[in-house]
Amino acid sequence: MQELDMTISSADGLDWEEARSHVSAALDEDLAWGPDATTIATIGADATGTAAIVSREHGCLAGLPLAVLALQITAERDGVELDIEVRLNDGATVAPGQTLLRATGPVRTLLTAERIALNYVSQLSGVATATHQWAQILQDTGITVRDTRKTIPGMRVLQKYAVRCGGGANHRMGLGDTALIKDNHIAATGSLAAAFTAVRSKFPELPVEVECDTLEQVAEAVEIGAELILLDNMAPDVVKDAVGITRPAGVRTEASGGITLYNVAGYRDTGVDYIAVGALTHSSRVLDLGFDLA
Structure with missing residues (x-):
C-alpha cells in the first residue's frame, strides 16, 4: 500500500x-x-x-x-x-x-x-x-478573513485546518489559548476595565481581545492595554473611525457581525486587520x- x-x-x-x-x-x-x-x-x-x-x-x-x-x-x-x-x-x-x-x-x-x-x-x-x-475578495486589502469557535462539535481542529487551506486564518482554537472579553463578562464584573484587570491578574501571559460595541469602548480598551479589539456589529464608517483610534496605539482590530460576501466591499478600505466570519465553519x-x- x-x-x-x-x-x-x-x-x-x-x-x-x-x-x-x-x-x-x-x-x-x-x-x-x-x-x-x-x-x-x-x-x-x-x-x-x-x-x-x-x-x-x-x-x-x-x-x-x-x-x-x-x-x-x-x-x-x-x-x-x-x-x-x-x-x-x-x-x-x-x-x-x-x-x-x-x-x-x-x-x-x-x-x-x-x-x-x-x-x-x-x-x-x-x-x-x-x-x-x-480570501480572493480581500486580496490586496491587508485584511485577513478568519474563523470563530462556531464549529461542528468534534470537527473544530479539522475545520480550522480547512480554513487555513482556503487562505484564511484561525481565531482562538478554544477557551484557553486567548482571552476574549465579551459583553457578558463586562456585565458580570461591572466594567470593561474590571474584566480586563481580572483576566490580566489571573492569566498574565495570555493574549487578551476585547469586544467593543461603541467608539467609547474602543478608546477605553486601547487605554487599558488591549492587544486586539473586536468591533462588534459596526457599520463600515464606524469601523474606519475605530481604526483611527486603535492604529496609532498599535492595537489590531477585527470586524465581526453581519458581514457577508454581499456587503464586504464596504469594509475593504476601513483599515481593519481581520474580518471574522462564523459562517465559514457553521454554514458552508x-x-x-x-x-x-x-
Whole structure:
C-alpha cells in the first residue's frame, strides 16, 4: 500500500495521530450496526477495481489526507492492500471533472470506505472553498478573513485546518489559548476595565481581545492595554473611525457581525486587520465530489 506523504497535512499543523483517531472513529460509527451488507451481498470477495474521487464543481481542496486515511484504515482492517495515487494537495483549486485521487484494490474495501472518505473531503473542501472566496475578495486589502469557535462539535481542529487551506486564518482554537472579553463578562464584573484587570491578574501571559460595541469602548480598551479589539456589529464608517483610534496605539482590530460576501466591499478600505466570519465553519455548503468506480 502506498504511504501517504505526511507533509500534506503536517506542514499546516494537522496532527497526524489525531487525524487517524478521528477517521477510525468515523469508520467505527458507520459500521456500528453491522458490516457493509449491500457491498458484501453484491460484490465478490475477489473483485478488484479502481475508484476515483472526482470534483463535480469548482472549489478549493481540503481534507484529502483524511480521505486517504479512510481508505488505508479500511484496507488494514480488511487485511488487503490498496494502491492510492494522490493527484492534488490540500489548498489546490479544483475544476469540474478533475480527479483528486485514484485507489485500486478490492472493490469491497473501496466501497466500504467510500462514504467516510467523501464526508471528510467534501465537508472540509466546502469550508476551504468558502474561505477561498473571502480570501480572493480581500486580496490586496491587508485584511485577513478568519474563523470563530462556531464549529461542528468534534470537527473544530479539522475545520480550522480547512480554513487555513482556503487562505484564511484561525481565531482562538478554544477557551484557553486567548482571552476574549465579551459583553457578558463586562456585565458580570461591572466594567470593561474590571474584566480586563481580572483576566490580566489571573492569566498574565495570555493574549487578551476585547469586544467593543461603541467608539467609547474602543478608546477605553486601547487605554487599558488591549492587544486586539473586536468591533462588534459596526457599520463600515464606524469601523474606519475605530481604526483611527486603535492604529496609532498599535492595537489590531477585527470586524465581526453581519458581514457577508454581499456587503464586504464596504469594509475593504476601513483599515481593519481581520474580518471574522462564523459562517465559514457553521454554514458552508459541502463541495460536490463523486466517488466513481471504474
